[in-house]
Amino acid sequence: MNYKDFIADPNRSCAIVAHRGAWHGAPENSLAAIEKAIAVGSDIVEIDVRKSADGELFLMHDDTLLRMAGIDRDAETFTMAELQAIALREDNGGEGRAFTDQRIPTLKQVFETIRGRIFADLDLKDRGLFSEVATCAREMGVASSVDLKTTVMTREDLDWVRAQNIEGVPFMAMAYFTAGDVSERLSLLSEIKPFMCELRFDHLDTIASNRQLFRNANMAIWFNTLDMAASGEWTDPRALIEPDAVWGRLMGAGVSTIQTDEPAALRAYIKTRTAARNPAETLVAG
DSSP states (O other): OOHHHHHOOTOOOOOEEEETOOOTTTTTHHHHHHHHHTTTTOOOEEEEEEEEETTTEEESSSSSEHHHHEEEOOOOOGGGGTTTTTTTESSTTTTTTEEEEEOOHHHHHHHHHHTOOOOEEEEEEGGGGGGHHHHHHHTTOOOOOEEEEOOSSSSHHHHHTTEEETSSSSSSEEEOOOOOTHHHHHHTTTTOOOSSSEESSSHHHHHHTHHHHHTTTTOOEEEOSSSSSTTTTHHHHHHHHHHHHIIHHHTTTTEEEEEESSHHHHHHHHHHHHHHOHOOOOOOOO
């Protein structure tokens, strides 16, 4: 099954996105973190893409290597050979974290790793790489298994997306919705028909009360429960304590894809939630 068909399946459970891979126990954005994301049952792995000084696409979130490798220098000023000689710190890095045997992977290495095993959300640190990354995905035979995304809030944003050569690669819009602009925002997005929208909202009811409009647009709803200001009250730390109040309420409102730093915990919660709703089926399966 390709990425778009998976997301469009009305019978699937909430999709789990491992933010920068499952990095508890492996360096973020490393091949080990991607392998761990697969092992804990994630459906999608989110990765950050940059371009090296000699033109190779590679994975790294920050501008510099300070947090993940202890080197205070812009990552994109290194050649790919230099980058792959640098050891990554464990987990999400930072001073005091031990160095590992993991190195900074190329995007091509990542595509080889994910093929047929997990979908990938490609967060480009420079959206000017859209066409180049799409070409790489097509050449590597994974175009239908990855997505490209950018903010689409204005007609200028929409026109920019239309001008990119991303044929064959699913596109996900990023947008902010308020109670008064849902119809207008969806009308704009419908012109490029993103298969999914990574969104933020003013109030949860803005999404819950308009879920049919999203269904009519064939646009799945993605939300981030990361521990950051943009997530508002809907964060992983709170979800670990009150999963029903965070993950459960989001799913109930129509969110069908959640990006998290706690993919194993979210997988366990979804399994428990599904079992509670289908006790007879669970008994038979057991």
